[in-house]
Amino acid sequence: MIKSFFEPLRVLNRRAMVSLVIAEVIIALVVWQLSGGGLIPTPLKVLQTLGKIVQDPSFIDNLFASLVLTIKGMFISIVIALVISYLSIVPLFNPIARFVIKCRYLTLTGLTFLFTLWTQNGHELKLSLLIFGIVPFFVTSLLSVVDGINKQEFELCTTLRMGSWKTLWEVIIVGRLDQVFEVMRQNFAIAWLMITSVEGLSMSEGGLGVMLIRANKYVQLDVVFSTLVIIFLLGIFFDYILGKFREWLFPYTKLSTR
Amino acid sequence: MNANVYTKHEPLLTAEHLTLQYGDKTILRDINFCIHDIHRPNMQQGQVVSLIGRSGIGKTQLFKMLSGLIQPTQGVVKIDNDQHPVKAGEVGIVPQNYILFNHRTIYHNLKIGLDNAAVKLTEDEKKRIIEDYAGTFQLTEHLKKYPAQLSGGQRQRVSIIQQVLTGNKFILLDEPFSGLDVLMIDKVIQLLIKVSTLHEENTLIIVSHDIENAAAISDTVWVLGKEEGKEGATIIQEYDLCEMGYAWQPEIRQDAGFQQLVATIKKQL
Numbered sequence: 001m002i003k004s005f006f007e008p009l010r011v012l013n014r015r016a017m018v019s020l021v022i023a024e025v026i027i028a029l030v031v032w033q034l035s036g037g038g039l040i041p042t043p044l045k046v047l048q049t050l051g052k053i054v055q056d057p058s059f060i061d062n063l064f065a066s067l068v069l070t071i072k073g074m075f076i077s078i079v080i081a082l083v084i085s086y087l088s089i090v091p092l093f094n095p096i097a098r099f100v101i102k103c104r105y106l107t108l109t110g111l112t113f114l115f116t117l118w119t120q121n122g123h124e125l126k127l128s129l130l131i132f133g134i135v136p137f138f139v140t141s142l143l144s145v146v147d148g149i150n151k152q153e154f155e156l157c158t159t160l161r162m163g164s165w166k167t168l169w170e171v172i173i174v175g176r177l178d179q180v181f182e183v184m185r186q187n188f189a190i191a192w193l194m195i196t197s198v199e200g201l202s203m204s205e206g207g208l209g210v211m212l213i214r215a216n217k218y219v220q221l222d223v224v225f226s227t228l229v230i231i232f233l234l235g236i237f238f239d240y241i242l243g244k245f246r247e248w249l250f251p252y253t254k255l256s257t258r
Numbered sequence: 259m260n261a262n263v264y265t266k267h268e269p270l271l272t273a274e275h276l277t278l279q280y281g282d283k284t285i286l287r288d289i290n291f292c293i294h295d296i297h298r299p300n301m302q303q304g305q306v307v308s309l310i311g312r313s314g315i316g317k318t319q320l321f322k323m324l325s326g327l328i329q330p331t332q333g334v335v336k337i338d339n340d341q342h343p344v345k346a347g348e349v350g351i352v353p354q355n356y357i358l359f360n361h362r363t364i365y366h367n368l369k370i371g372l373d374n375a376a377v378k379l380t381e382d383e384k385k386r387i388i389e390d391y392a393g394t395f396q397l398t399e400h401l402k403k404y405p406a407q408l409s410g411g412q413r414q415r416v417s418i419i420q421q422v423l424t425g426n427k428f429i430l431l432d433e434p435f436s437g438l439d440v441l442m443i444d445k446v447i448q449l450l451i452k453v454s455t456l457h458e459e460n461t462l463i464i465v466s467h468d469i470e471n472a473a474a475i476s477d478t479v480w481v482l483g484k485e486e487g488k489e490g491a492t493i494i495q496e497y498d499l500c501e502m503g504y505a506w507q508p509e510i511r512q513d514a515g516f517q518q519l520v521a522t523i524k525k526q527l
Contacts, residue, residue, distance in 0.1 A: 152357045156359075160421075170359065175360070178361065
């Protein structure tokens with residue numbers, strides 16, 4: 001069995017794979033524990049701090065602030081990105097969609113001042129920056145979904161006497177809704193990553209990002225690591241939930257061609 | 259049923275001087291053929307014709323021109339009794355990979371055909387028709403399944419019926435025998451015969467490189483090939499299988515004369 005772990009292209013059964021993952025996690029933790037100490041907190045220290053953070057009354061507020069901001073930002077971003085992506089097949093709007101994609105290369109830091117002028121308060125500023133940061137990534141993924149549609153699907157619609165708007169509805173909107181969900185799931189990680197950056201712009205509302213910034217400022221590395229673990233675990237949890245939700249909503253995505 | 263008794267009537271589909279060029283490259287050149295309405299006594303006899311050619315000769319491009327999906331550089335495709343130029347949507351297509359809407363169940367895939375049919379029906383009427391066709395073509399137990407749950411042969415059947423339900427009298431089939439085993443090929447042949455005899459004007463156009471199976475169910479075969487010194491494929495031979503006595507005979511593949519014909523066509527490719 002051990003030999004199979006080192007064989008290229010070898011497909012392991014579920015039990016063997018779970019054993020392998022557990023073994024590697026244990027090894028990583030042991031290496032971390034043994035090499036830790038000094039400035040870098042050990043896993044045990046991180047675990048202890050994690051317990052304290054979770055019990056802290058302000059933790060729930062911070063967690064809630066980050067979650068609300070992320071979910072709100074994600075929701076508004078996906079609506080904007082969907083509108084831009086669906087309209088991209090109308091020639092008039094295609095250049096706009098292509099430009100939005102390129103906005104991935106604009107840094108948020110340089111635009112903070114502009115957004116501060118446009119928004120009324122700290123929450124709006126964070127939300128708008130988050131949306132501005134996420135939308136180009138959403139549009140990029142959604143346009144690749146649209147571009148990846150087999151031309152024959154459009155031809156099928158033509159032979160079934162469907163007009164262009166009905167084709168848009170059937171093939172791109174309804175037909176790719178499952179993939180929109182997948183794009184959402186994949187890009188949730190980007191939103192989650194950005195949240196810690198944008199929260200630093202207005203710290204009055206708190207949030208996991210604010211916790212990180214404060215802990216970094218006072219070199220409380222055990223708090224930094226524990227907060228990172230919380231952010232990491234929450235990210236994995238949401239990834240799993242969105243994946244399951246997709247399977248439940250779109251059962252055909254789980255089916256394989258015979 | 260006497261296979262020798264038949265009459266040919268008005269043209270249903272005519273290809274006139276079809277030429278397709280991409281830049282300086284000629285893909286198809288001066289293609290001409292005509293599909294006539296064939297009548298046989300005491301039955302609904304549709305038309306089944308084959309366009310046979312080697313892989314890469316431009317069959318799929320011809321397929322798209324006949325269905326109005328692409329415009330020829332020169333020439334015109336005319337359909338129906340009034341022989342008007344074909345428009346996209348008037349000719350059904352069944353692509354080689356049997357494209358269906360993967361997010362819809364088989365029932366809803368078939369219903370889309372009826373939803374867009376010229377004749378407007380109530381939901382109950384649509385349900386009855388779908389169930390009727392599903393019964394005839396052994397798909398009843400698959401109506402609630404998604405396309406990904408069906409085999410290639412089953413998807414092909416759904417794809418064909420979807421086009422029939424849309425009301426398309428003309429259905430183009432791209433390589434309908436490709437990738438199927440011998441038993442499945444026989445089933446497909448039976449299915450195509452059944453579809454062709456549903457209505458007097460139903461016309462199936464098979465584009466294939468499988469000479470034997472395509473010719474076995476056709477009333478006319480056109481061979482696509484290249485003429486020496488000329489660029490682009492064109493029709494190099496027409497075989498009227500009704501006249502030759504090979505049409506509409508279920509066991510024709512066992513006939514020595516038919517096999518000789520298959521060998522002759524093979525040499526022409």
